[in-house]
Amino acid sequence: MKRIIIVAAVLVNICSADVLHILPEYQTTTTPPPPKPYSFQYEAGRYPGHIDRVHQEVGDGDGIIYGTYSYVDPKYKVRTVEYRADKNGFHPALINFDDTFAQPADSEAVRLAKEKHMRLYQKIAEANAHNVPVNLPRDSASVARAKDRHNELYHRIAEQHAAIAAQREAERLAYEATSVANDVDDHRTR
Structure with missing residues (x-):
């Protein structure tokens, strides 16, 4: 009997709670008071x-x-x-x-490096503006070997990724070929 009274009291409190603040369609429109100093x-x-x-x-x-x-x-x-x-x-x-x-003042080394950079930049910009090929430095033997090794690894990894993708596609097609479609009635009773 005590349980029923407690449950009833809880339900009465819940039902009588003010919920107008969460139901905008039932709220009255009142303007907020003006700001106070x-x-x-x-x-x-x-x-x-x-x-x-x-x-x-x-x-x-x-x-x-x-x-x-x-x-x-x-x-x-x-x-x-x-x-x-x-x-x-x-x-x-x-x-x-x-x-x-404030920007820090450049040291003499930084100032000279900036000047050298700007001279090279202007030279490359001028050459590009007139479609003149720039004499880029040639790769050293060690750089050329490193580039070749990189390209070899890149292609090997690309081949492995293609093989994995082909395997997954074959598995997907095999799954679709052997799967039975579910016979689900999508019509809802009213």
């Missing part, structure tokens, strides 16, 4: 007494949010992002990030 800020650190993150944010009540957050990067430099968020998206402004955008 708010403000918050916090400071945090990886260990007590050490602050390495700061965040401040203000919502103006009209749907526009202004904020800033700062953190200490792995090189112990303070990085700051100021932002505004509105109906058009998130608009950040990076502060103290100039060094991250």
Whole structure:
């Protein structure tokens, strides 16, 4: 008797539960309340007494949010992002990030290598523009042997793959030839 009462109580609770939030066709359309002004800020650190993150944010009540957050990067430099968020998206402004955008200066060796690369590039581009064959370096004996070995292995593997594909196709055809189609009545009774 106790089981029946418990089951009945559970069923009554389930049946009386509010499920309108998951049934959109029964929901009433009410507009959400307008945003309310708010403000918050916090400071945090990886260990007590050490602050390495700061965040401040203000919502103006009209749907526009202004904020800033700062953190200490792995090189112990303070990085700051100021932002505004509105109906058009998130608009950040990076502060103290100039060094991250700067390109390192080339060493003398790098500068000379770049110049040599550009001269060769221009020579090849000029030759290609006039359909002049470029004098490419010839393969050494060891490179030629390596290329031949590679081609030999490539063709051997391709032949093995073709043999496997032919074997599988023969197995598929044999299976189809010996299989009996299922006699399934697809008509449903109504």
